[in-house]
Structure formats: C-alpha cells, structure tokens
Amino acid sequence: MSMMQEELLGVDIGGTNIKIGKVVNGVVVQKCKIRVNRDDLEQVTLDNLYKGLKGFMTDSVKAIGIGVPAVVDIESGTVYDVQNIPSWTQIALKDLVEEKFNVPVYINNDANCFAIGEKRFGKAQEFKNCIALSLGTGMGMGIIINDKLYNGVLCGAGEIGMVPYLDGILEEYTGSFFFEREYKSSALSLYNKALEGDEKALLAFNDYGIHLAEAIKIILYMYAPEAIILGGSISNSFQFFEKSLKTGLESFAYQKQIENLKIQTSDLVDSPILGAAALCL
Structure with missing residues (x-):
C-alpha cells in the first residue's frame, strides 16, 4: 500500500x-x-x-x-x-x-x-521553484526550491511580512489590517461591496494591489520563482487587485523574468x- x-x-x-x-x-x-x-x-x-x-x-x-x-x-x-x-x-x-x-x-x-500542500496537491505541482503567499490577517510565505520546502532555522525563512516598508512593515499593507486601518472596513465586507461595483471598495483593492506588488518585487529579486500561488482569505478578491498588481510589477528591473511568471490563486479546499x-x- x-x-x-x-x-x-x-x-x-x-x-x-x-x-x-x-x-x-x-x-x-x-x-x-x-x-x-x-x-x-x-x-x-x-x-x-x-x-x-x-x-x-x-x-x-x-x-x-x-x-x-x-x-x-x-x-x-x-x-x-x-x-x-x-x-x-x-x-x-x-x-x-x-x-x-x-x-x-x-x-x-x-x-x-500552505506551500507544501500546494506542492503536493495543488497548483504548485507543476513548478520546481515557487512561492506560496498566504494573504489573511497578515502575510505568510512558504518557499519551494528544487521541489523541496525550504524552512531555514526554526522555520523562519520567508517572513517577508516583517520587512520594513513605508512607515511600518509590509504585512501592515498586505494583510487585513490594511483595510481596517485605511478603509475602516474588513476585507470581506469590501469584497462583497466590490462584487456590487462599489467605488470605494474597488479603490481599496486597487490600492492593496499596489502594495502587494512591492512585496512581490522583493520576492522576485530574492528568489526569481516560476510561480507565486496566492492563498488566504484576501486571495478570493484577486480579480479586484490583479490589474494594479500587474501595473506595479511594470517597474521591476528584469522584465524578461516576469514574461513567464505565473501568479495564480489556490483552489485547494481545506x-x-x-x-x-x-x-x-
């Protein structure tokens, strides 16, 4: 067996x-x-x-x-x-x-x-080197290098949310705190409003995509992965921040690298x- x-x-x-x-x-x-x-x-x-x-x-x-x-x-x-x-x-x-x-x-x-689950059962199966980015309360990251999970000391690798950014750290702009702080609303309620075409909600996700692009550029400079798989509750809103995210990546220095980069959302249940x-x- x-x-x-x-x-x-x-x-x-x-x-x-x-x-x-x-x-x-x-x-x-x-x-x-x-x-x-x-x-x-x-x-x-x-x-x-x-x-x-x-x-x-x-x-x-x-x-x-x-x-x-x-x-x-x-x-x-x-x-x-x-x-x-x-x-x-x-x-x-x-x-x-x-x-x-x-x-x-x-x-x-x-x-x-999240990363190893995607590698075994999800969209990361087809990639040798990829990053799994979990967008929820904060921003968590798992790293797959040569088909293996890279842990670092005490599983500390991939703590990209802690990188200094603007007046704080990246996670404050790429996790759910961002919506609560800047828009006095939860990511979920903004998502529901965005589905109805609400201007303020669409603007919130547009802004979010710009910040997330900065995080992804750091990931690209560090790891140059074939793919980035997005998970966590905020990834459900991908359709509303995909455009500003892609625009944000236009300033990345090595555009050749981005030509084949796949940014996808996880579809694993549980x-x-x-x-x-x-x-x-």
Whole structure:
C-alpha cells in the first residue's frame, strides 16, 4: 500500500479554532473544528486537541501533521510562542502527541504547510521553484526550491511580512489590517461591496494591489520563482487587485523574468488541513 492510500491526519492550529481532518488520497474525507479560548491553560488546550484527534484515530492512520502559527524546531518538534494561544510559549508538541497516539508526528508553521500542500496537491505541482503567499490577517510565505520546502532555522525563512516598508512593515499593507486601518472596513465586507461595483471598495483593492506588488518585487529579486500561488482569505478578491498588481510589477528591473511568471490563486479546499497532512509524505 503506497503512502498516498493511507490515512493521514492534518491539524491546523488557528487563532480561534483547531481544525482536524482525515486525508485519504489528497482528499479531506472527515473533519471537525475545536474552539480555542485565548485564556485557557496549556493543558486545557492540549486536552482539547487530544480529544479531537481521538475521534479520528483508527489503525489505518499512519501519521499526523500539524501546522502552527509559530516558531517551530522541526527536529525536536518543539513549538515556541504560538500566536493567539498565549499559554503555549514552549511546548514539545511532537513528543506529546506521539506519546499519546503512537504514530509519527510532523510539525511546521502554517505558511510552510500552505506551500507544501500546494506542492503536493495543488497548483504548485507543476513548478520546481515557487512561492506560496498566504494573504489573511497578515502575510505568510512558504518557499519551494528544487521541489523541496525550504524552512531555514526554526522555520523562519520567508517572513517577508516583517520587512520594513513605508512607515511600518509590509504585512501592515498586505494583510487585513490594511483595510481596517485605511478603509475602516474588513476585507470581506469590501469584497462583497466590490462584487456590487462599489467605488470605494474597488479603490481599496486597487490600492492593496499596489502594495502587494512591492512585496512581490522583493520576492522576485530574492528568489526569481516560476510561480507565486496566492492563498488566504484576501486571495478570493484577486480579480479586484490583479490589474494594479500587474501595473506595479511594470517597474521591476528584469522584465524578461516576469514574461513567464505565473501568479495564480489556490483552489485547494481545506488547504491548511491538506498542507499539514502533506508534511507526513
């Protein structure tokens, strides 16, 4: 039986929920969502995770992959300073879960999970060198070089959102804070208004595309990828910022490089779960 036929569990530890899914042949066949309370003690959140995993465990589950919004030591499976779970400052997550369920556990940060999920199951399959850019609350980035995920020390590679930009950092202009700060509105409500042709909403996404182009130019200078796959909630609005993004790239110094560059949006359903499961492959 090949690894793909076996059952894998993918766990996405988000800010408000932990999502767990059973993955068979690159398809999520069963899933659940567990509420995360910011103020819970470390053990309470862990017990909730165990309870969720228990509902999925069968003899045919071969491994568990976990994506976390945090600094991760892949070798030891230790997770540091998990965003939105303040009690998880340093937790040996791999050892704890392996001990509990007796299967191998693989851990990485959420942006890298998005990248590896795209590489295994999504649009990145056809590219040797590509970047996965997750546009949500902030901007996360995963890097595929020569068909492999590049992690860097403590999964720190690709933190492009932290690069200084204008009066702050890039992420403040390419994540959802941008819309809340500049337009006093969420990206989602602006998206719904843009669908109806609302001028202000269309302008907001036009501005957003200009800022995102600056981030993508940095990526191109650094990595010269064949493709950039956009994911995260804001990528659903691509049709409204694609034009200004392309215009912003016209000032890139090496236009020859851009001629064949593909900028695409992810169409993976349950991308974070699939990405976490892909860590096991």
